[in-house]
Amino acid sequence: MTRLLSASATVLAIALAAALAGSLEGVRTVLAVAVPYAAFAVLVLGLSWRVVRWSLAPVPFRIPTVCGQQKSLPWIASSRLESPHTTAGVIGRMALEILAFRSLFRNTGSRLERGPRLVYREARWLWLAALLFHWSLLVILLRHLRLLVEPVPTLALVLDRLDGFFQVGAPVVYLSDGLILVSLTYLLQRRVRNPQVRYISLFTDYFALVLLGAIAVSGMWMRYFARADTVAIKQFAIGLTVFRPAVPANLGDWFFVHLALVATLAAYLPFSKLVHLGGVFLSPTRNLANNNRMKRHLNPWNYPVKVHTYQEWEQEFHDKMAAAGLPLERP
Amino acid sequence: MRDRGIIWMGLALFLVFLTLPAWHNLSARVSAKGPQPVPPAGQKQCVAPVEYMRTSHMRLLLDWRDSVVRRGAQDYTSPDGRHFAMSLTNTCLRECHSAKADFCDRCHNYEAVAVPCWDCHMDSKTLLGSVK
Known part of the structure:
Protein backbone atom coordinates (compact mmCIF):
# COMPACT_ATOMS: atom_id res chain seq x y z
CA MET A 1 0.00 0.00 0.00
CA THR A 2 2.85 2.39 0.78
CA ARG A 3 4.18 1.74 -2.71
CA LEU A 4 0.89 2.78 -4.28
CA LEU A 5 0.74 5.84 -2.06
CA SER A 6 4.30 6.91 -2.82
CA ALA A 7 3.71 6.40 -6.56
CA SER A 8 0.53 8.49 -6.40
CA ALA A 9 2.29 11.15 -4.33
CA THR A 10 5.10 11.35 -6.91
CA VAL A 11 2.65 11.83 -9.77
CA LEU A 12 0.71 14.38 -7.75
CA ALA A 13 3.89 16.29 -6.95
CA ILE A 14 4.84 16.44 -10.63
CA ALA A 15 1.33 17.64 -11.52
CA LEU A 16 1.31 20.33 -8.85
CA ALA A 17 4.80 21.51 -9.78
CA ALA A 18 3.70 21.72 -13.42
CA ALA A 19 0.59 23.72 -12.55
CA LEU A 20 2.71 26.11 -10.49
CA ALA A 21 5.38 26.43 -13.18
CA GLY A 22 2.74 27.06 -15.83
CA SER A 23 1.38 30.01 -13.92
CA LEU A 24 4.77 31.67 -13.45
CA GLU A 25 5.89 33.81 -16.38
CA GLY A 26 9.57 32.87 -16.47
CA VAL A 27 9.33 29.22 -15.52
CA ARG A 28 6.63 28.63 -18.13
CA THR A 29 9.23 28.90 -20.92
CA VAL A 30 11.28 26.13 -19.34
CA LEU A 31 8.26 23.90 -18.85
CA ALA A 32 6.74 24.51 -22.28
CA VAL A 33 9.90 24.39 -24.38
CA ALA A 34 12.92 22.92 -22.61
CA VAL A 35 11.11 20.09 -20.83
CA PRO A 36 9.34 18.63 -23.92
CA TYR A 37 12.50 18.76 -26.03
CA ALA A 38 14.60 17.23 -23.26
CA ALA A 39 12.05 14.51 -22.57
CA PHE A 40 11.77 13.64 -26.24
CA ALA A 41 15.56 13.49 -26.58
CA VAL A 42 15.75 11.18 -23.56
CA LEU A 43 13.05 8.99 -25.09
CA VAL A 44 14.76 8.69 -28.47
CA LEU A 45 18.29 8.25 -27.16
CA GLY A 46 17.29 6.04 -24.24
CA LEU A 47 15.17 3.73 -26.35
CA SER A 48 17.87 3.52 -29.03
CA TRP A 49 20.46 2.73 -26.38
CA ARG A 50 18.35 -0.03 -24.89
CA VAL A 51 17.50 -1.61 -28.25
CA VAL A 52 21.05 -1.39 -29.59
CA ARG A 53 22.38 -3.00 -26.41
CA TRP A 54 19.85 -5.80 -26.76
CA SER A 55 20.78 -6.24 -30.40
CA LEU A 56 24.41 -6.79 -29.41
CA ALA A 57 23.50 -9.54 -26.94
CA PRO A 58 24.36 -12.92 -28.44
CA VAL A 59 21.52 -15.37 -29.03
CA PRO A 60 23.34 -18.48 -30.22
CA PHE A 61 20.61 -21.05 -29.60
CA ARG A 62 16.93 -21.32 -30.35
CA ILE A 63 15.12 -21.00 -27.04
CA PRO A 64 11.46 -20.54 -27.97
CA THR A 65 8.81 -21.32 -25.39
CA VAL A 66 6.14 -23.04 -27.38
CA CYS A 67 2.61 -24.29 -26.88
CA GLY A 68 2.24 -26.67 -29.77
CA GLN A 69 3.55 -29.73 -31.56
CA GLN A 70 7.04 -29.28 -32.87
CA LYS A 71 7.79 -29.89 -36.54
CA SER A 72 9.26 -33.37 -36.78
CA LEU A 73 8.22 -36.25 -39.00
CA PRO A 74 6.16 -35.36 -42.06
CA TRP A 75 3.14 -37.41 -40.97
CA ILE A 76 2.91 -35.70 -37.57
CA ALA A 77 0.93 -32.47 -37.85
CA SER A 78 2.91 -29.59 -36.41
CA SER A 79 1.53 -26.39 -34.99
CA ARG A 80 2.68 -23.66 -37.33
CA LEU A 81 1.69 -20.72 -35.14
CA GLU A 82 2.23 -22.09 -31.65
CA SER A 83 5.50 -23.82 -32.44
CA PRO A 84 6.66 -22.23 -35.67
CA HIS A 85 9.59 -23.64 -37.58
CA THR A 86 9.56 -21.10 -40.40
CA THR A 87 10.10 -17.34 -40.50
CA ALA A 88 6.54 -16.81 -41.70
CA GLY A 89 5.26 -18.78 -38.73
CA VAL A 90 7.40 -16.69 -36.38
CA ILE A 91 6.03 -13.49 -37.89
CA GLY A 92 2.50 -14.80 -37.46
CA ARG A 93 3.19 -15.78 -33.88
CA MET A 94 4.75 -12.39 -33.09
CA ALA A 95 1.83 -10.58 -34.72
CA LEU A 96 -0.65 -12.56 -32.62
CA GLU A 97 1.39 -11.81 -29.52
CA ILE A 98 1.81 -8.09 -30.17
CA LEU A 99 -1.60 -7.31 -31.62
CA ALA A 100 -3.78 -9.72 -29.63
CA PHE A 101 -1.67 -10.66 -26.56
CA ARG A 102 -1.96 -14.36 -27.38
CA SER A 103 0.07 -15.57 -24.40
CA LEU A 104 -1.94 -13.50 -21.94
CA PHE A 105 -5.08 -15.09 -23.34
CA ARG A 106 -3.89 -18.35 -21.82
CA ASN A 107 -3.71 -16.78 -18.37
CA THR A 108 -5.04 -19.01 -15.62
CA GLY A 109 -5.85 -18.27 -12.03
CA SER A 110 -5.71 -20.68 -9.12
CA ARG A 111 -7.88 -20.75 -6.05
CA LEU A 112 -7.95 -22.94 -2.96
CA GLU A 113 -11.47 -24.20 -2.42
CA ARG A 114 -12.94 -26.12 0.45
CA GLY A 115 -11.71 -29.62 0.71
CA PRO A 116 -8.97 -28.29 0.45
CA ARG A 117 -8.96 -28.49 -3.31
CA LEU A 118 -6.79 -26.43 -5.66
CA VAL A 119 -8.81 -25.22 -8.63
CA TYR A 120 -7.34 -23.70 -11.78
CA ARG A 121 -9.55 -21.70 -14.06
CA GLU A 122 -9.23 -19.41 -17.02
CA ALA A 123 -8.64 -15.79 -16.07
CA ARG A 124 -9.16 -13.57 -19.07
CA TRP A 125 -10.08 -10.25 -17.48
CA LEU A 126 -6.43 -9.30 -17.34
CA TRP A 127 -6.10 -10.08 -21.03
CA LEU A 128 -9.19 -8.04 -21.88
CA ALA A 129 -8.16 -5.04 -19.78
CA ALA A 130 -4.61 -5.11 -21.12
CA LEU A 131 -5.82 -5.33 -24.70
CA LEU A 132 -8.33 -2.52 -24.23
CA PHE A 133 -5.73 -0.32 -22.57
CA HIS A 134 -3.05 -0.80 -25.20
CA TRP A 135 -5.36 -0.32 -28.18
CA SER A 136 -6.98 2.73 -26.57
CA LEU A 137 -3.55 4.19 -25.94
CA LEU A 138 -2.57 3.63 -29.57
CA VAL A 139 -5.77 5.24 -30.84
CA ILE A 140 -5.32 8.18 -28.48
CA LEU A 141 -1.70 8.70 -29.56
CA LEU A 142 -2.63 8.58 -33.25
CA ARG A 143 -5.57 10.91 -32.66
CA HIS A 144 -3.15 13.48 -31.25
CA LEU A 145 -1.75 13.82 -34.78
CA ARG A 146 -4.57 16.28 -35.43
CA LEU A 147 -2.85 18.65 -33.02
CA LEU A 148 0.65 18.06 -34.39
CA VAL A 149 0.36 17.99 -38.18
CA GLU A 150 -1.13 20.49 -40.61
CA PRO A 151 -3.10 19.58 -42.70
CA VAL A 152 -4.56 16.85 -40.50
CA PRO A 153 -3.65 13.39 -41.87
CA THR A 154 -6.46 11.12 -43.05
CA LEU A 155 -5.63 8.50 -40.44
CA ALA A 156 -6.27 10.97 -37.63
CA LEU A 157 -9.48 12.14 -39.31
CA VAL A 158 -10.84 8.60 -39.66
CA LEU A 159 -9.87 7.63 -36.12
CA ASP A 160 -11.44 10.81 -34.79
CA ARG A 161 -14.74 10.07 -36.54
CA LEU A 162 -14.80 6.44 -35.44
CA ASP A 163 -13.82 7.27 -31.88
CA GLY A 164 -16.48 9.94 -31.61
CA PHE A 165 -19.00 7.82 -33.44
CA PHE A 166 -21.88 8.36 -31.03
CA GLN A 167 -21.56 12.16 -31.09
CA VAL A 168 -22.35 12.56 -27.42
CA GLY A 169 -22.04 16.16 -26.27
CA ALA A 170 -19.65 18.81 -27.45
CA PRO A 171 -16.69 18.37 -27.53
CA VAL A 172 -17.65 14.87 -28.65
CA VAL A 173 -16.94 12.11 -26.12
CA TYR A 174 -14.34 9.66 -27.40
CA LEU A 175 -14.89 5.94 -26.85
CA SER A 176 -11.19 5.34 -26.28
CA ASP A 177 -11.21 7.86 -23.42
CA GLY A 178 -13.78 5.86 -21.54
CA LEU A 179 -12.13 2.53 -22.34
CA ILE A 180 -8.69 3.62 -21.18
CA LEU A 181 -10.10 4.82 -17.86
CA VAL A 182 -12.00 1.59 -17.30
CA SER A 183 -9.06 -0.63 -18.23
CA LEU A 184 -6.54 1.35 -16.16
CA THR A 185 -8.89 1.22 -13.18
CA TYR A 186 -9.18 -2.55 -13.56
CA LEU A 187 -5.41 -2.99 -13.86
CA LEU A 188 -4.81 -0.85 -10.76
CA GLN A 189 -7.45 -2.49 -8.59
CA ARG A 190 -6.09 -5.90 -9.61
CA ARG A 191 -2.71 -4.97 -8.15
CA VAL A 192 -4.31 -3.67 -4.97
CA ARG A 193 -6.98 -6.29 -4.33
CA ASN A 194 -5.28 -9.53 -5.33
CA PRO A 195 -2.92 -10.38 -2.39
CA GLN A 196 -0.42 -12.33 -4.50
CA VAL A 197 -0.17 -9.60 -7.12
CA ARG A 198 0.02 -6.92 -4.43
CA TYR A 199 2.91 -8.76 -2.80
CA ILE A 200 5.01 -8.67 -5.97
CA SER A 201 3.95 -5.15 -7.09
CA LEU A 202 6.71 -2.58 -6.85
CA PHE A 203 6.81 1.19 -6.96
CA THR A 204 7.43 1.14 -10.69
CA ASP A 205 4.31 -1.00 -11.32
CA TYR A 206 2.08 1.47 -9.54
CA PHE A 207 3.91 4.51 -10.87
CA ALA A 208 3.37 3.52 -14.50
CA LEU A 209 -0.34 2.90 -13.94
CA VAL A 210 -0.93 6.04 -11.89
CA LEU A 211 1.08 8.16 -14.32
CA LEU A 212 -0.87 6.88 -17.33
CA GLY A 213 -4.10 7.38 -15.44
CA ALA A 214 -3.16 10.93 -14.50
CA ILE A 215 -2.27 11.68 -18.12
CA ALA A 216 -5.63 10.35 -19.28
CA VAL A 217 -7.55 12.25 -16.60
CA SER A 218 -5.73 15.54 -17.19
CA GLY A 219 -6.26 15.25 -20.94
CA MET A 220 -9.92 14.45 -20.53
CA TRP A 221 -10.44 17.22 -18.01
CA MET A 222 -8.81 19.66 -20.41
CA ARG A 223 -11.04 18.52 -23.26
CA TYR A 224 -14.40 18.03 -21.61
CA PHE A 225 -14.46 20.32 -18.59
CA ALA A 226 -11.75 22.98 -18.58
CA ARG A 227 -12.08 23.26 -22.38
CA ALA A 228 -8.62 24.55 -23.22
CA ASP A 229 -8.03 26.73 -26.27
CA THR A 230 -7.06 23.94 -28.66
CA VAL A 231 -6.21 26.27 -31.54
CA ALA A 232 -3.54 27.89 -29.37
CA ILE A 233 -2.41 24.42 -28.29
CA LYS A 234 -2.01 23.31 -31.89
CA GLN A 235 -0.09 26.47 -32.78
CA PHE A 236 2.21 25.79 -29.83
CA ALA A 237 2.62 22.11 -30.79
CA ILE A 238 3.43 22.92 -34.41
CA GLY A 239 5.93 25.50 -33.20
CA LEU A 240 7.66 22.71 -31.27
CA THR A 241 7.75 20.37 -34.28
CA VAL A 242 9.31 22.96 -36.60
CA PHE A 243 11.85 24.03 -33.95
CA ARG A 244 10.47 27.55 -33.69
CA PRO A 245 8.82 27.22 -30.30
CA ALA A 246 6.67 30.11 -29.17
CA VAL A 247 5.75 30.14 -25.53
CA PRO A 248 1.99 30.44 -25.23
CA ALA A 249 0.41 33.09 -23.06
CA ASN A 250 -1.38 30.75 -20.69
CA LEU A 251 -2.99 27.59 -21.88
CA GLY A 252 -4.38 26.77 -18.46
CA ASP A 253 -3.13 24.69 -15.56
CA TRP A 254 -4.49 21.44 -16.98
CA PHE A 255 -2.51 21.79 -20.17
CA PHE A 256 0.76 22.20 -18.32
CA VAL A 257 -0.09 19.30 -16.01
CA HIS A 258 -0.82 17.14 -19.06
CA LEU A 259 2.37 18.27 -20.81
CA ALA A 260 4.59 17.68 -17.79
CA LEU A 261 3.12 14.23 -17.13
CA VAL A 262 3.56 13.19 -20.75
CA ALA A 263 7.15 14.45 -20.64
CA THR A 264 7.67 12.40 -17.48
CA LEU A 265 6.27 9.32 -19.21
CA ALA A 266 8.50 9.84 -22.25
CA ALA A 267 11.64 10.27 -20.19
CA TYR A 268 10.73 7.41 -17.84
CA LEU A 269 9.83 4.93 -20.55
CA PRO A 270 13.29 3.78 -21.70
CA PHE A 271 14.44 3.02 -18.15
CA SER A 272 11.41 1.22 -16.82
CA LYS A 273 9.23 -1.79 -17.52
CA LEU A 274 7.47 0.35 -20.10
CA VAL A 275 10.35 -0.30 -22.47
CA HIS A 276 8.54 -3.53 -23.35
CA LEU A 277 7.37 -1.27 -26.17
CA GLY A 278 10.62 -2.29 -27.86
CA GLY A 279 11.41 -5.36 -25.83
CA VAL A 280 8.37 -7.32 -26.95
CA PHE A 281 9.88 -7.53 -30.42
CA LEU A 282 13.14 -8.87 -29.08
CA SER A 283 12.05 -11.67 -26.76
CA PRO A 284 14.14 -14.68 -27.80
CA THR A 285 11.55 -17.05 -26.38
CA ARG A 286 9.06 -15.74 -28.94
CA ASN A 287 10.91 -14.47 -31.99
CA LEU A 288 13.00 -17.55 -32.70
CA ALA A 289 11.88 -20.41 -34.91
CA ASN A 290 11.62 -23.78 -33.20
CA ASN A 291 13.88 -25.57 -35.69
CA ASN A 292 16.44 -27.09 -33.34
CA ARG A 293 15.90 -30.56 -34.83
CA MET A 294 15.99 -29.36 -38.43
CA LYS A 295 19.07 -27.19 -38.36
CA ARG A 296 22.28 -27.45 -36.40
CA HIS A 297 22.96 -24.22 -34.56
CA LEU A 298 26.66 -24.00 -33.84
CA ASN A 299 27.93 -21.95 -30.98
CA PRO A 300 29.67 -19.11 -32.78
CA TRP A 301 32.30 -18.76 -30.05
CA ASN A 302 33.43 -22.35 -30.23
CA TYR A 303 37.18 -21.99 -30.31
CA PRO A 304 39.54 -24.83 -31.25
CA VAL A 305 40.07 -26.74 -28.03
CA LYS A 306 43.48 -28.34 -27.65
CA VAL A 307 42.91 -32.05 -26.96
CA HIS A 308 45.21 -34.90 -26.11
CA THR A 309 43.64 -38.21 -27.14
CA TYR A 310 44.29 -41.55 -25.48
CA GLN A 311 45.99 -42.79 -28.62
CA GLU A 312 48.45 -39.89 -28.51
CA TRP A 313 48.96 -40.43 -24.78
CA GLU A 314 49.60 -44.14 -25.28
CA GLN A 315 52.08 -43.40 -28.02
CA GLU A 316 53.88 -40.95 -25.75
CA PHE A 317 54.24 -43.44 -22.88
CA HIS A 318 54.36 -46.59 -25.08
CA ASP A 319 57.73 -47.87 -23.99
CA LYS A 320 57.19 -47.28 -20.28
CA MET A 321 53.81 -48.97 -20.37
CA ALA A 322 55.16 -51.92 -22.29
CA ALA A 323 58.02 -52.26 -19.76
CA ALA A 324 55.54 -52.23 -16.88
CA GLY A 325 53.41 -54.89 -18.61
CA LEU A 326 50.34 -52.69 -18.98
CA PRO A 327 47.81 -53.57 -21.70
CA LEU A 328 48.23 -51.52 -24.90
CA GLU A 329 45.86 -50.80 -27.74
CA ARG A 330 48.78 -50.81 -30.16
CA PRO A 331 51.38 -53.20 -28.85
CA MET B 1 22.93 -13.50 -33.51
CA ARG B 2 22.91 -12.34 -37.10
CA ASP B 3 19.77 -10.24 -36.69
CA ARG B 4 21.45 -6.97 -35.82
CA GLY B 5 20.71 -5.45 -39.20
CA ILE B 6 17.02 -6.26 -38.92
CA ILE B 7 16.80 -4.92 -35.35
CA TRP B 8 18.54 -1.68 -36.27
CA MET B 9 16.32 -1.23 -39.29
CA GLY B 10 13.26 -1.76 -37.12
CA LEU B 11 14.53 0.78 -34.60
CA ALA B 12 15.24 3.30 -37.35
CA LEU B 13 11.77 2.76 -38.79
CA PHE B 14 10.20 3.34 -35.38
CA LEU B 15 12.19 6.53 -34.84
CA VAL B 16 11.13 7.80 -38.27
CA PHE B 17 7.49 7.17 -37.36
CA LEU B 18 7.98 8.83 -34.00
CA THR B 19 9.39 11.98 -35.58
CA LEU B 20 7.13 11.96 -38.64
CA PRO B 21 5.14 15.07 -37.58
CA ALA B 22 8.36 17.07 -37.42
CA TRP B 23 9.59 15.81 -40.81
CA HIS B 24 6.23 16.54 -42.41
CA ASN B 25 5.85 20.01 -40.92
CA LEU B 26 9.44 20.96 -41.73
CA SER B 27 9.29 19.74 -45.32
CA ALA B 28 5.84 21.23 -45.96
CA ARG B 29 7.00 24.51 -44.35
CA VAL B 30 4.07 24.54 -41.95
CA SER B 31 4.13 27.56 -39.70
CA ALA B 32 2.50 28.12 -36.34
CA LYS B 33 0.39 30.88 -37.89
CA GLY B 34 -2.91 29.26 -37.05
CA PRO B 35 -6.25 29.22 -38.85
CA GLN B 36 -7.01 32.95 -38.48
CA PRO B 37 -10.80 33.01 -38.64
CA VAL B 38 -12.22 36.23 -40.11
CA PRO B 39 -14.29 38.12 -37.54
CA PRO B 40 -17.48 39.80 -38.80
CA ALA B 41 -16.91 43.31 -40.13
CA GLY B 42 -19.60 45.37 -38.41
CA GLN B 43 -19.89 43.77 -34.99
CA LYS B 44 -17.48 44.13 -32.12
CA GLN B 45 -18.96 41.95 -29.40
CA CYS B 46 -20.32 38.42 -29.65
CA VAL B 47 -23.14 37.16 -27.45
CA ALA B 48 -20.56 36.31 -24.80
CA PRO B 49 -16.95 37.40 -24.10
CA VAL B 50 -14.56 36.29 -26.82
CA GLU B 51 -12.46 34.13 -24.44
CA TYR B 52 -15.56 32.20 -23.48
CA MET B 53 -16.74 31.88 -27.08
CA ARG B 54 -13.33 30.70 -28.24
CA THR B 55 -13.31 27.66 -25.96
CA SER B 56 -16.97 27.05 -25.15
CA HIS B 57 -19.15 28.16 -28.08
CA MET B 58 -20.24 24.55 -28.54
CA ARG B 59 -21.60 24.45 -25.02
CA LEU B 60 -23.51 27.66 -25.64
CA LEU B 61 -24.98 26.31 -28.85
CA LEU B 62 -25.99 23.05 -27.17
CA ASP B 63 -27.62 25.05 -24.35
CA TRP B 64 -29.50 27.07 -26.96
CA ARG B 65 -30.63 23.92 -28.69
CA ASP B 66 -31.88 22.36 -25.44
CA SER B 67 -33.57 25.60 -24.44
CA VAL B 68 -35.39 26.07 -27.74
CA VAL B 69 -36.21 22.47 -28.56
CA ARG B 70 -37.08 21.18 -25.09
CA ARG B 71 -38.31 24.22 -23.20
CA GLY B 72 -39.49 26.49 -25.99
CA ALA B 73 -37.55 29.43 -24.54
CA GLN B 74 -36.15 31.49 -27.40
CA ASP B 75 -34.74 34.55 -25.67
CA TYR B 76 -31.09 34.71 -24.64
CA THR B 77 -29.73 37.49 -22.45
CA SER B 78 -26.01 38.03 -22.94
CA PRO B 79 -23.70 38.75 -19.99
CA ASP B 80 -23.66 42.45 -20.99
CA GLY B 81 -27.48 42.66 -20.97
CA ARG B 82 -28.35 42.45 -24.66
CA HIS B 83 -31.12 40.17 -25.92
CA PHE B 84 -30.81 37.66 -28.76
CA ALA B 85 -33.05 35.07 -30.35
CA MET B 86 -31.51 31.63 -29.81
CA SER B 87 -31.01 30.62 -33.43
CA LEU B 88 -27.88 29.44 -35.17
CA THR B 89 -29.16 30.36 -38.62
CA ASN B 90 -31.00 33.58 -37.87
CA THR B 91 -28.78 35.06 -35.17
CA CYS B 92 -25.25 33.72 -35.54
CA LEU B 93 -25.09 33.23 -39.28
CA ARG B 94 -27.42 35.91 -40.60
CA GLU B 95 -26.46 38.75 -38.30
CA CYS B 96 -22.69 38.29 -38.18
CA HIS B 97 -20.95 35.12 -39.33
Missing part, protein backbone atom coordinates in the same frame (compact mmCIF):
# COMPACT_ATOMS: atom_id res chain seq x y z
CA SER B 98 -22.46 34.81 -42.79
CA ALA B 99 -19.25 33.49 -44.25
CA LYS B 100 -19.12 30.08 -42.59
CA ALA B 101 -16.14 29.02 -44.66
CA ASP B 102 -14.08 31.95 -43.40
CA PHE B 103 -15.15 31.65 -39.79
CA CYS B 104 -16.44 28.29 -38.53
CA ASP B 105 -14.62 26.07 -40.98
CA ARG B 106 -11.22 27.66 -40.53
CA CYS B 107 -10.71 26.41 -36.99
CA HIS B 108 -12.78 23.25 -37.37
CA ASN B 109 -10.68 22.15 -40.33
CA TYR B 110 -7.49 23.16 -38.55
CA GLU B 111 -8.44 20.97 -35.60
CA ALA B 112 -10.25 18.24 -37.56
CA VAL B 113 -13.47 18.82 -35.66
CA ALA B 114 -16.51 17.41 -37.42
CA VAL B 115 -19.51 19.43 -36.24
CA PRO B 116 -22.96 18.00 -36.73
CA CYS B 117 -24.53 21.51 -36.97
CA TRP B 118 -24.74 21.48 -40.74
CA ASP B 119 -26.56 18.17 -40.88
CA CYS B 120 -29.71 20.22 -40.25
CA HIS B 121 -28.90 23.92 -40.41
CA MET B 122 -28.52 25.94 -43.58
CA ASP B 123 -25.00 27.09 -44.01
CA SER B 124 -24.54 28.69 -47.39
CA LYS B 125 -24.94 32.38 -48.01
CA THR B 126 -27.22 31.90 -51.00
CA LEU B 127 -29.56 29.61 -49.13
CA LEU B 128 -29.70 32.04 -46.25
CA GLY B 129 -30.85 34.78 -48.59
CA SER B 130 -33.87 32.76 -49.67
CA VAL B 131 -34.95 31.86 -46.14
CA LYS B 132 -37.59 34.05 -44.61
